[in-house]
Amino acid sequence: MAGSTPASLSAEAxxxxxxxxxxxxxxTPAREAWRRFRRHRLAVxxxxxxxxxxxxxxxxxxxxxxxxxEIDFTAKLQGPSWAHPLGTDDLGQDLLARLxxxxxxxxxxxxxxxxxxxxxxxxVGALAGMSSGRMxxxxxxxxxxxxxxxxxPLLLLVIYLFRDTMxxxxxxxxxxxxxxxxxxxxxxxxPVARLVRAQFxxxxxxxxxEAARALGASKTRQVVQHILPNALGPVIVAGxxxxxxxxxxxxxxxxxxxxxxxxxxxWGSVLRDAxxxxxxxxxxxxxxxxxxxxxxxxxxFIGDGLRDALDPRRVL
Amino acid sequence: xxxxxxxxxLHIDRGETLGVVGESGCGKTVTAxxxxxxxxxxxxxxxDGKILWQGRDLIPLDQAEMNKIxxxxxxxxxxxxxxxxxxxxxxxxxxxxxxxxxxxxSRKQALVAAAEMLRLVNxxxxxxxxxxxxxxxxxxxxxxxxxxxxxxxxxxxxxADEPTTALDVTIQAQILELMxxxxxxxxxxxxxxxxxxxxVAETCQRVTVMYAGKVVEEAPVEALFGNPRHPYTQGLIRxxxxxxxxxxxxxxxxxxxxxxxxxxxPPPGCRFASRCKYAKEICTRAMPPLKEVGPGxxxxxxx
Numbered sequence: 001m002a003g004s005t006p007a008s009l010s011a012e013a014x015x016x017x018x019x020x021x022x023x024x025x026x027x028t029p030a031r032e033a034w035r036r037f038r039r040h041r042l043a044v045x046x047x048x049x050x051x052x053x054x055x056x057x058x059x060x061x062x063x064x065x066x067x068x069x070e071i072d073f074t075a076k077l078q079g080p081s082w083a084h085p086l087g088t089d090d091l092g093q094d095l096l097a098r099l100x101x102x103x104x105x106x107x108x109x110x111x112x113x114x115x116x117x118x119x120x121x122x123x124v125g126a127l128a129g130m131s132s133g134r135m136x137x138x139x140x141x142x143x144x145x146x147x148x149x150x151x152x153p154l155l156l157l158v159i160y161l162f163r164d165t166m167x168x169x170x171x172x173x174x175x176x177x178x179x180x181x182x183x184x185x186x187x188x189x190x191p192v193a194r195l196v197r198a199q200f201x202x203x204x205x206x207x208x209x210e211a212a213r214a215l216g217a218s219k220t221r222q223v224v225q226h227i228l229p230n231a232l233g234p235v236i237v238a239g240x241x242x243x244x245x246x247x248x249x250x251x252x253x254x255x256x257x258x259x260x261x262x263x264x265x266x267w268g269s270v271l272r273d274a275x276x277x278x279x280x281x282x283x284x285x286x287x288x289x290x291x292x293x294x295x296x297x298x299x300x301f302i303g304d305g306l307r308d309a310l311d312p313r314r315v316l
Numbered sequence: 317x318x319x320x321x322x323x324x325x326l327h328i329d330r331g332e333t334l335g336v337v338g339e340s341g342c343g344k345t346v347t348a349x350x351x352x353x354x355x356x357x358x359x360x361x362x363x364d365g366k367i368l369w370q371g372r373d374l375i376p377l378d379q380a381e382m383n384k385i386x387x388x389x390x391x392x393x394x395x396x397x398x399x400x401x402x403x404x405x406x407x408x409x410x411x412x413x414x415x416x417x418x419x420x421x422s423r424k425q426a427l428v429a430a431a432e433m434l435r436l437v438n439x440x441x442x443x444x445x446x447x448x449x450x451x452x453x454x455x456x457x458x459x460x461x462x463x464x465x466x467x468x469x470x471x472x473x474x475x476a477d478e479p480t481t482a483l484d485v486t487i488q489a490q491i492l493e494l495m496x497x498x499x500x501x502x503x504x505x506x507x508x509x510x511x512x513x514x515x516v517a518e519t520c521q522r523v524t525v526m527y528a529g530k531v532v533e534e535a536p537v538e539a540l541f542g543n544p545r546h547p548y549t550q551g552l553i554r555x556x557x558x559x560x561x562x563x564x565x566x567x568x569x570x571x572x573x574x575x576x577x578x579x580x581x582p583p584p585g586c587r588f589a590s591r592c593k594y595a596k597e598i599c600t601r602a603m604p605p606l607k608e609v610g611p612g613x614x615x616x617x618x619x
Contacts, residue, residue: 207400214354214394215414215465216386218379225413229404312404312449 036309043305046298053295057107060100068097068265080283087283089273095284098265099291105260106247106267107295109180113246116185118239121192122228128193129200130223140197147190152252158183159258176260184249192238199231206230233307240303244296251292267292318579319363320346322529326507328473333499333506335520335537337513337552341576343529344509348477351507352392353382369473388418391466395478397459401450407434408446411465418469433464436501437494456487460494467498474499475507480515492519513556517541522612525549528576528587531606535613545615547592548572586617 038044072092080087086095128139159179166175203209204227212226251268253259255275260266267288274285321343328334336344349355351367353374367374369389374382394400402410411430415421421429427446434442437460450458459479466474476495480488496519499506508520516523516537523540525533525548533546544550551572574591577583583590585600592599596618604618 207394207396208402210354211394211400211462211465212402214352214386214392216383216388216417217413218383221417226402230402310404312451 032312033309037305040301040305040308042301043308046301046305049294050298050302053103053291053298054107057100057103060103061097064096064100066094066097068101069093069263086287087281089270089281089284090277095270095287098270099267099288102265102267102270102288103291103295105177105264106250106292109177109184109250109266110243110247110295110299112177112181113184113188113249114239114243116181117188117242117246118192118235119189120186121189121238122196122235124189125193125196126200126223126228129197130204130219136197139193143190143193146187149187151187155183155187155249155253156256156258159253163258172261173264176264180250180253180259184246188242188245188249192235192242195234195238196231199234200227203227203230233311236306236310237303240299240306243299247292247296319582320529320579321350323365324526324529324531326524326531328505328507330472331499331503331505332522333508333520335516335523336507336509336526337511337516337523338526339511339552339576342526344511344526345477347526348392348475348507348509351475352386352390353377354392384418387414387466387471388469389471390473390475391469391471392475392477393459393462393466393479395481397455397462397482400462401458403450406447406449407453407461410450411446411461411468414465415468429468430464433468434461436467436498437461437464439464456483456490459483459487459491463491463494463498467502470502471504473505473507475509477509478511479508480512481510488515495519513552525552528582529579530587530603530616531614532588532617533613533615534606535610535615539610539613543610543613545609545613546588546617547594548588 070093072088074092078084078088078092084094084096086099088094089098124139124143128136128143162179163175166179169175170178204222209222209226212222217225247267250259250266251271254266254268255272257272259269262269270288271285271292274281274288278285324343324347326334326336326347336347338344346355350362351374353367362375365375369385374385377385401407405413408427408430411433412423412426415426415429416423419426431442431446434445439445439457439460445453450461453461459482463479474495479495480491483491492515495506495508498504506519508515510516520537523533523535523537524531525540525546527548533540533544533549535545540549541553544553551570554570555572557569572591577587577590583600585598585602586592586595586604589595589599598618604616606614606616609615
């Protein structure tokens with residue numbers, strides 16, 4: 001070693017010099033991930049789009065202080081104009097104000113339902129993947145059972161049954177929000193659970209997990225530190241798809257009149273109201289539809305970019 | 317049920333290097349993993365016997381107690397350096413994790429210690445390499461990192477399960493030399509599992525030859541190479557290609573005919589009998605006992 005160390009040091013010297021500017025700013029994993037994320041142009045553009053959307057729904061009602069439920073029959077079903085940039089609906093209500101307000105609900109439902117789905121899915125999948133035998137079988141039966149249930153009728157049934165109870169506890173909007181998030185999230189965890197289980201089954205046999213075990217890592221530590229981070233790529237992608245699916249599911253519920261109360265505008269409920277006027281006022285359906293489309297697309301691209309950025313093996 | 321390892325008695329003294337040799341499937345790896353109780357249980361189980369570590373039996377210990385011994389007292393490195401490191405963490409994080417786990421240190425101190433370990437295993441520019449991911453290292457470098465991880469808590473025994481098998485020859489020599497160096501510096505014992513007789517001759521003081529889950533010969537390294545008593549050991553040694561002899565007269569490299577018998581239903585007598593060219597009728601009847609044929613030289617053969 002005494003012989004080899006100086007030799008290798010001198011061999012390294014030019015490289016060190018060349019890397020000097022890089023060395024002044026150490027490459028942390030987070031910075032590296034950010035650098036990789038920036039390489040994914042669509043993801044960055046989508047991130048900007050999504051940020052603009054978040055800012056718009058958060059700050060929009062302050063900048064565009066038009067009430068969402070001001071009825072004005074003299075201005076009903078108008079196309080975009082300076083007074084109403086996105087036009088009005090059949091009651092003369094300003095669509096921009098309604099979409100800005102509804103976006104809060106739609107995006108919040110989408111993200112919250114995704115977290116519920118990913119959380120339950122990872123939990124079930126990890127438990128099934130780590131435990132072999134009976135526990136695994138039971139959990140997978142449960143997953144298959146949920147997968148085989150017809151989603152929409154079940155969604156409607158659960159909401160129909162529990163709507164009034166939840167309203168009583170959390171109020172009209174809060175109750176609807178929590179119920180919808182739980183129901184949508186609770187019916188979308190199965191693909192995540194299967195993904196995670198499959199990943200766990202192969203990862204837990206990997207040498208690095210055994211190496212961690214041999215070096216004294218407890219079971220929890222093996223799972224949380226070594227297996228889970230390696231299983232995360234597909235979960236992130238599945239999660240972003242879930243956000244999109246949840247926004248659409250909420251739209252469906254609103255469309256069928258079982259989402260939020262009918263006077264609360266969400267992107268889905270605005271779309272539902274617009275369907276009868278497609279021929280006279282296409283702008284009414286176009287804008288909420290475009291909002292859903294844009295949000296879903298942006299989130300999917302971001303998921304794509306995140307997966308690439310968080311996998312250090314991928315050369316970018 | 318398969319008795320993958322059956323009545324194997326091994327002992328390692330402080331600062332000693334013990335070689336465990338044998339062909340694939342003879343129970344070397346199972347033996348090594350059993351010592352740290354890394355065998356999945358169930359389906360695996362200990363039928364009988366003891367694992368004595370400094371006079372204390374490890375078999376009754378639970379996982380939490382084992383975790384205190386792993387890495388801190390007994391460490392193990394595996395055959396596959398390419399997959400033994402977690403691909404999503406930097407090398408520094410992984411070494412620091414082990415250090416944090418066993419020694420009361422902050423992350424910062426652990427990272428400093430990790431850099432020191434990398435320097436110790438001759439990785440150039442260790443401070444910067446800490447932030448690199450495993451895929452940015454070559455196979456030999458990764459095995460060095462594995463050794464650094466295993467050594468980071470100064471264990472008293474290092475179990476090396478075919479540490480050089482997946483590496484090319486020059487890197488093999490470097491890794492063996494490195495292990496020797498680390499052993500001299502830190503004064504630990506090494507249990508080196510391998511199927512390369514050359515590696516054994518170079519690094520070990522004592523050798524145990526295993527065949528089909530049994531110890532067939534155990535001897536100091538000079539005695540084993542100078543006077544191999546068991547036909548299997550003789551076969552192993554003869555099957556090493558020798559440059560000097562090949563040049564003199566062209567001859568085929570000797571091989572041991574046949575394969576290891578199935579351990580599902582092992583033959584009653586000597587397990588090597590079916591492949592042994594000296595086998596007699598007595599060999600197939602009863603398992604011969606291990607008998608001493610020289611100082612510290614034991615052999616399980618009736619001949």
